[in-house]
Amino acid sequence: MKITCLIDYLEPGGAQRQLVSLGLFLKRMGHDVSFVTYHDGEFFQRQLEQAGIPIRRVRPRHKLLRAMAIRKALRFERHHAVLAFLEGPCFYAEIASLPFRRWGLVVSERLQIDAEKPPRDWKRVMHLRADYVTTNSHANRLALERMVPSLGGRVATIYNCLDLSAFCPAEASPTPAPDTVKLVVMASYLRRKNTLGLAKALALAREKDPGLKIEVDWYGGDPVLLPRNTPDTVYRDSAQSAIDQLGLSRVFRLHPPENDIVRRYQAADAVVLPSFAEGLPNAVCEGMACGRPVLASDIGDAPRLVEPGRNGFLFNPAMAESIAGAILAFCHLPAGRRVAMGVESRRMAELLFAPERAAAAYAELLEAALSQRRIAVRHWPSPPAGADSSMKVRGPVSSRSPGTSAFKFAISLLHRCGLLVGRACARLQMLMYRPLFASYGRNFRFDPGGDYSYRTIHVGNDVHLGRRPTLQAVHSKILIGNKVLFGPEVVIHAGNHTSTLPGRYIHDVREKEKRPEDDADVVIEDDVWVGTRAIILKGVTIHRGAIIGAGAVVTRDVPPYAIAAGVPARVVRFRWTPEMILRHEALLYPAERRLTREVIEEEARRCGWLNK
Secondary structure, X not given: OEEEEEOOOOOOOHHHHHHHHHHHHHHHOOOEEEEEEOOOOOOOHHHHHHOOOOEEEOOOOOHHHHXXXXXXXXXXXXXXXXXXXXXXXXXXHHHHOOOOOOOEEEEEEOOOOOOOOOOOHHHHHHHHHOOEEEEOOHHHHHHHHXXXXXXXXXXXXXXXXXXXXXXXXXXXXXXXXXXXXXXXXXXXXXXXXXHHHHHHHHHHHHHHOOOOOEEEEEEOOOOOOOOOOOOOOXXXXXXXXXXXXXXXXXXXXXEOOOOOHXXXXXXXXXXXXXXXXXXXXHHHHHHHHOOOOEEEEOOOOHHHHOOEOOOEEEEOOOOHHHHHHHHHHHHOOOHHHHHHHHHHHHHHHHHHOOHHHHHHHHHHHHHHHHOOOOOOOOOEOOXXXXXXXXXXXXXXOOOOOHHHHHHHHHHHHHHHHHHHHHHHHHHHHHHHHHHHOOEOOOOEEOOOOOEEOHHHEEEOOOEEOOOOOEEEOOOOOEEEXXXXXXXXXXXXXXXXXXXXXXXXXXXXXXXXXXXXXXXXXXXXXXXOEEOOOOEEOOXXXXXXXXXXXXXXXXXXXXXXXXXXXXXXXXXXXXXXXXXHHHHHHHHHOXXXXXXXXXXXXXXXXXXXXXXX
């Protein structure tokens, strides 16, 4: 059978590692396997090429063009079945199947599903286009069946597969420093992975037990596929700053992705995963296979993998006290008990993650999809008796009928089409109006529905003015630097009405009668974030790196890296200590543009925020 595997990219990630491993095992079973991706990434490329598995990369970056290119690649490829992992690739494969197809389609949900607040519910209704849907946890299967009842009988749970000969315990026990407990984390630097939560928990554990000797090493990749300046893309930097501020820099280390992850697992005393949301986390499965105890979030199928006190501990990822409690409980165990936990983890891994079982289960579904026949889906592992009714699933049981799901899908699709048309029209207006500005740099975005005095506004590179702003300057200028971000409905007035002429209504005073001091330039330097509905008045300079709180009224200059809020705005604190500001400057700016400590302090005094 010729199978095409569709995934977003081949960089380190749980779903990517799983599909690559599955593709290798299907190849060993005699199937003809190929891969299609649409983002750059070569982490697993060599491994696939060595196994003789071809890789095709679809190049378009625009989502619509990408969908068309993937559709062409799948529809004109002579394959028998397509296997897609993750939300995006699954959606592209389901779109490619319209209006009909001659190949089987199996899609796989890999992240935790919240049936109460389903993200992009209409995308999951699109799973009706697939022959079968797989999840890597029973909790996800139940949530998906409640969300889209029409999928009943077509959703199978198949646990992650592992090469148990590669992921195995060390021949000799690790030899850490005396009384030092080493914990390892294998996860990307994303907000949902909860790096900050683990840092706070570690600080709390050290506070409760000052004599605790513990080290944490986190290996993970940056979120390379996300847009710039999103919360996830800066999360690693904020996590590192928090670690430094908590005084943990020597015991909590953040590393780039690791090729030899088995050696890292084997060198640790336990594996930790503090995520807020997971399907069946690879890090937990791999750590168990390497014979290590596991400290994990109590989410999804984690209670089936980790039995507290037997092969690890569970905790609430939203509570630092809960994470700290699990860490302390493990650290206070005698060495022999920790070894016994690792042995139990390996035994459970051999039972649950045997690759032959997972590959055979997927092959059975793919063959059934190819032949367009319905089979009684079998889960691996099988849920215990009564588990479907007792298992914790996020969200209430749905009472929607198949007709309701189809109707909701149609409405959602129409709504989505309307949004796409509206965005296209707004973008066209933006391109038409942009030349009206006095000057602007690259990647300048603004809402064409805002109110602008175009000829007096100068804008730098990578600037986003937010939704419906008001920027007005008649006899002065508004100067905006680089890397500036506005929230919705920001107001900048670089002028004022004259109210000092006796015997004249303010309304009747003309522009030519205004005094020179009634107008003054507004300057917003680089790397500034202006919050929602903030108001900035004439003559104000907001210096580099400052943040203006939502609803603030700024009437005087704001010093570098200050956070100003209130009416009128005042500095409530600075973003970092002077040392951290200087470090930040050294990382971003050339030597001739960096601020010195003296300049920072003098600017703060000049703006009136520090006493002379």
